[in-house]
Amino acid sequence: MELIDTLQREHILIENVVGSLRTWASAAAAGSAPVTDGKRFMTFFRVYAGSFHHEREESVLFPALVRDAGLPAERGPIAVILDDHRRMAAILDDIETILARNASGEGDVALLAELAKRYSHELWGHIDAENSVLLPESEERLRQNGIRELPCREPDERERDAMRGGQDLVAAYPPMEPDSVRGDGCMMCPAYGPRCGGVEREWWNENEWDEFADHIGAS
Numbered sequence: 602m603e604l605i606d607t608l609q610r611e612h613i614l615i616e617n618v619v620g621s622l623r624t625w626a627s628a629a630a631a632g633s634a635p636v637t638d639g640k641r642f643m644t645f646f647r648v649y650a651g652s653f654h655h656e657r658e659e660s661v662l663f664p665a666l667v668r669d670a671g672l673p674a675e676r677g678p679i680a681v682i683l684d685d686h687r688r689m690a691a692i693l694d695d696i697e698t699i700l701a702r703n704a705s706g707e708g709d710v711a712l713l714a715e716l717a718k719r720y721s722h723e724l725w726g727h728i729d730a731e732n733s734v735l736l737p738e739s740e741e742r743l744r745q746n747g748i749r750e751l752p753c754r755e756p757d758e759r760e761r762d763a764m765r766g767g768q769d770l771v772a773a774y775p776p777m778e779p780d781s782v783r784g785d786g787c788m789m790c791p792a793y794g795p796r797c798g799g800v801e802r803e804w805w806n807e808n809e810w811d812e813f814a815d816h817i818g819a820s
C-alpha cells in the first residue's frame with residue numbers, strides 16, 4: 602500500500618533528523634553550535650514530522666483502521682500511538698519555550714540537551730513500534746477487509762521546504778547513533794503491558810480464528 606510504504610520511507614529522514622538534533626544539542630551545550638539552529642529543527646519536527654507525517658497517520662490511516670477494519674481507537678496500538686504523538690508534541694512545546702527566550706545560559710542549553718535526549722528516545726521507540734508492528738499489521742488488517750490503497754497526498758510547499766530543511770540539518774549535524782535500547786515487536790515497545798496488551802491481543806478478530814484453524818489444518 603502506497604501510504605504505508607511512504608510513511609515508512611519518511612521515517613528514515615525523521616530518524617536521521619532526530620539523530621542530528623542530538624548532535625546539535627550536544628554541540629550547543631558545549632558552545633560549538635548556534636543555539637538558534639534549534640528553531641530550524643523545530644520547523645522540521647512541527648511541519649514535516651507533525652503536520653505532514655503524523656497528520657496522515659491520524660487523519661487517514663487510523664480512521665480507516667477503525668472504520669474499515671473495526672479496530673478500537675480508545676485502547677491498544679492506535680491509542681498508544683496517538684498518546685505518543687501528544688507526548689512528543691509536549692516535549693517540542695518545552696523546547697520551543699526555551700528557544701523563545703533566546704536561550705544561551707548554561708542551564709538553558711543543558712535543559713535543551715536533556716529535552717532533545719528525551720524526545721529522541723520517544724521518537725526512536727515510536728518509529729520502531731510503527732515500522733515493526735503498527736504499519737505491517739495495519740496493511741494486513743485493511744487487506745483482510747478489502748482495502749488495498751488509501752489516499753496518500755504529496756507534501757505541500759511548506760512541508761517540502763521543511764523536508765529540505767531537515768536534509769540540510771542532517772548534512773550540517775551528522776546524526777548520532779541511537780543511545781536507547783531499540784528493537785522490533787511488541788515486547789520491545791515501552792507501552793507493552795501497562796498501556797497496551799500487544800497487537801495480537803488488542804486486535805484479535807474473527808480472521809485470526811480462521812487463520813489459526815488453517816495453521817492447525819495445515820500442520
Ligand SMILES: [Fe+2]
Pocket residue numbers: 655658682686727731
Ligand atoms: Fe507516528
Ligand SMILES: [Fe+2]
Pocket residue numbers: 608612654655658728731
Ligand atoms: Fe510514523
